[in-house]
Amino acid sequence: MRLPNVKTLAALALAAFSFAIPAQADPLAKDMFGAMRLPAATKPAVYGSYSKGCFEGGIAIAADGPTWQAMRLSRNRRWGHPEMIALLERFSRDAVKDGWPGLLLGDISQPRGGPMTSGHASHQLGLDADVWFLPMPNRRLSYEEREKMDFVSLLKKNSLYVDDRKWTPAHAALLKRAASYPNVERVLVHPGIKKKLCDTVTGDRSWLRKVRPIWGHDSHFHIRIGCPAGSPGCKRQEATAPGDGCDKSLAWWFTDEPWRPAKTPPVRARDVMRLSQLPKACQTVLKAPEPVSEAAVTYSGRGGMMIAQGSIAPTAPVAASAFLPTPERRIPVPFPRPQN
Numbered sequence: 001m002r003l004p005n006v007k008t009l010a011a012l013a014l015a016a017f018s019f020a021i022p023a024q025a026d027p028l029a030k031d032m033f034g035a036m037r038l039p040a041a042t043k044p045a046v047y048g049s050y051s052k053g054c055f056e057g058g059i060a061i062a063a064d065g066p067t068w069q070a071m072r073l074s075r076n077r078r079w080g081h082p083e084m085i086a087l088l089e090r091f092s093r094d095a096v097k098d099g100w101p102g103l104l105l106g107d108i109s110q111p112r113g114g115p116m117t118s119g120h121a122s123h124q125l126g127l128d129a130d131v132w133f134l135p136m137p138n139r140r141l142s143y144e145e146r147e148k149m150d151f152v153s154l155l156k157k158n159s160l161y162v163d164d165r166k167w168t169p170a171h172a173a174l175l176k177r178a179a180s181y182p183n184v185e186r187v188l189v190h191p192g193i194k195k196k197l198c199d200t201v202t203g204d205r206s207w208l209r210k211v212r213p214i215w216g217h218d219s220h221f222h223i224r225i226g227c228p229a230g231s232p233g234c235k236r237q238e239a240t241a242p243g244d245g246c247d248k249s250l251a252w253w254f255t256d257e258p259w260r261p262a263k264t265p266p267v268r269a270r271d272v273m274r275l276s277q278l279p280k281a282c283q284t285v286l287k288a289p290e291p292v293s294e295a296a297v298t299y300s301g302r303g304g305m306m307i308a309q310g311s312i313a314p315t316a317p318v319a320a321s322a323f324l325p326t327p328e329r330r331i332p333v334p335f336p337r338p339q340n
Contacts, residue, residue, distance in 0.1 A: 028115075033114025038142040040288030044056065045128065045230060054282040055081055065092065066092075077110055079108060094177055104288030108128070108129065128223070130220045185225060188214045189211055194253075211245065
């Protein structure tokens, strides 16, 4: 009997190994969407739900605008549905009029949405955005500062309650302004911040209905808009409950139950979600052509932008060399800045 040679055995082993892992044909969704450097150069549309979906036709908000600065630029998460980007630009202008000296913007979404390689469970449709509770400084932050600047919690140390040395009426005004827009359905904050609002807001309290308590969110807040027009594939979320939310649903957060450690380490859906588990349209979104450049689909707030169609190689994140020293902008700060 003639035995197979080494090359034949190696080929058989490779074939057996390939057959044993059919998941390669159904990759992790976060790997596929996390690899996209530019959006799909198509008509804007959203598919799926906030924690299981994607979007196309997205645009980026510029790293610097007249009334905002974007943070953590290396993540490439300045992308969103055009309606969200327009909202953030308007919000930044309105906030300055209210006395808040510009927004520091956190994560919005990846260029084509989908599960992120780290961090959020949501932010998959280009309809979510994080805003820091720190006001924008009166100078242009360097690239390195945007990467390493610490979050500042508004809570007392080892507590669920707001630190009154850090909290100002301007924080409440900022959240009220965020909740004021008709297309904003939720503003997510730490339960302690929600309680602070419940205890101190007088007069019109109707906007408190949109402010919802959630884990984390003590150093930033999360804005979520509803499904935009032209996106029948977008799954709407449940409406918020009637009332101001300052009831037993908030009191629950100040019991042991929400904070009780899990018996087994939780598995994040983001980390195990396969491409096949997303709406089928998301596979088409991944294959869609890119715009001619990142600049062509970036909104600067200085005279608008034009979306161009075409295809080029993926671009790199914003380079550190793009952040050269610029003169300080003299923006009055009528309230104390939060301190560590």
